[in-house]
Structures are given as structure tokens and as C-alpha cells.
Amino acid sequence: MQTSELGKEDIEHLLWDRMLHRELSLSGKDIVVDKTPGNLLLWRRLAACWPHARYIHLIRHPLHILESALAGRPEEDPARTEGLVTTYLRELEEAREELGGLTVRYEDLTADTEEVIRKVCAHLDVEWESGMLAYGSADHGPFVQGIGDFNEKIKSGVVQPGREMPADSAVPESLVPACRAFGYMAAAR
Structure with a gap:
């Protein structure tokens, strides 16, 4: 590592790049489109690893995000889940x-998917x-919690x-x- 002048993060980035290539x-396929919410917590590192990446920021009404997070983790403390959601939203x-x-x-995606x-x-x-538009007709591998969405709506194969x-x-x-930053609420409540 010293001879090649690579630090720990540089080596990790090489490993990430090789894993995605694999x-x-x-x-x-020749392009990766990833929708892993957890990546918001390391977006700066991802941007450093892939400086030419193109970004798509998927926003949703924050209350609906919280409701989905609570439904997906009913065993978690709701206050902890809310704190995590606000962290993700801030990072987004x-x-x-x-x-x-x-x-x-x-x-907009659910109302006019094709557009x-x-x-x-x-x-x-x-x-x-x-x-x-019929993503359910392709094999995307297993639906696994922590790797993409895994609920019944996504398993339906249609938006x-x-x-x-x-x-x-x-x-x-x-x-x-x-809500204000994403345009779901006016500046004053």
C-alpha cells in the first residue's frame, strides 16, 4: 500500500469498483442504478470513489417515508426510526x-411512470x-431486506x-x- 501510495480508502474504493464490475x-449489463437508502449515509465516499457518476435523487413526502419506515420495522422504537429518517432526509x-x-x-413516478x-x-x-414499466417480468434476483425493497408492493412487478x-x-x-426543502410544504406553517 505504501509503495503504491494508496491509503485505506483508496484500497476500499478499488475493491468496491471491482465488486461492481463483477x-x-x-x-x-453495463450500468448500475442503485436505490439503496443506506448509501445516503456515505454519499460523500461514493462520490469520491466514482467522481463521474450521474445522480438521481428520489424524493417522497417525508411523512410517507416515515410511515413506510415504521411499517417496515415495527419492532424498532418509533422515536429511533424517526431520528434515522430525519438523518437520511438531511443527507439527501x-x-x-x-x-x-x-x-x-x-x-410523479407513481402518477406518470412512463414520462x-x-x-x-x-x-x-x-x-x-x-x-x-413491467419490471416484474425480469429476474432481478431475490428480494432481500437491506438489499433493495422487499415488500409486497414491489413484488407485484408493477408500479x-x-x-x-x-x-x-x-x-x-x-x-x-x-418537507419545505423538497417542496411539499410552504415556508411558513
Whole structure:
């Protein structure tokens, strides 16, 4: 490591890059699109490892994110889950500001999937294919908690309709800054 002038993070980045190359080779694809929420906690390292990456920031009403997180982890302390969600939301906003890229609103994705996916394809310089809307017809491997989504809606193989937007009064104070930053709530409540 000293001779090659590589530090620990440099070596880790080489390993990450090699692992993704391996997965891409096995899949027969040539581009990775990842939607792992946990990556928000290390987005700076990911950006350092892949400085030419293109970013898609998927935003959703913060209260719906919290509700999904609570439903997915019923054994967790709700206050701890809320704290984790607010951390993720703060990191998402910082990543959006610093990295740039395409912001996709979940509600738009569920309301007009084709239009939004066409924009995503254009951003990634990937050719649009109508089969992208029927993602359930392709083998994506197992649905595993911690590696992508794993609930029944995602297993259906088609994009499900979004929830109705909540009233501002239903939003806990901890989520108000994210609601404002993402355009779900006016500056004053």
C-alpha cells in the first residue's frame, strides 16, 4: 500500500469498483442504478470513489417515508426510526445540493411512470424500452431486506399508485425542514 501510495480508502474504493464490475459482468449489463437508502449515509465516499457518476435523487413526502419506515420495522422504537429518517432526509438534501443531478418526485413516478422513466433514461443516456414499466417480468434476483425493497408492493412487478398527500398539520416538527426543502410544504406553517 505504501509503495503504491494508496491509503485505506483508496484500497476500499478499488475493491468496491471491482465488486461492481463483477456484478455488472455477471448481469450482462453495463450500468448500475442503485436505490439503496443506506448509501445516503456515505454519499460523500461514493462520490469520491466514482467522481463521474450521474445522480438521481428520489424524493417522497417525508411523512410517507416515515410511515413506510415504521411499517417496515415495527419492532424498532418509533422515536429511533424517526431520528434515522430525519438523518437520511438531511443527507439527501445535502447530496442534492452538492452533487446535482436529476430529482425525481415519487408521487410523479407513481402518477406518470412512463414520462418519469423516460426522463431518467435521458439523464442516464440509456435507451428507453417499454419493458421497463413491467419490471416484474425480469429476474432481478431475490428480494432481500437491506438489499433493495422487499415488500409486497414491489413484488407485484408493477408500479403501484401513490398515497394521498397528507395535510401539513399531520407532519411532525422533525419532518418540517425536509418537507419545505423538497417542496411539499410552504415556508411558513
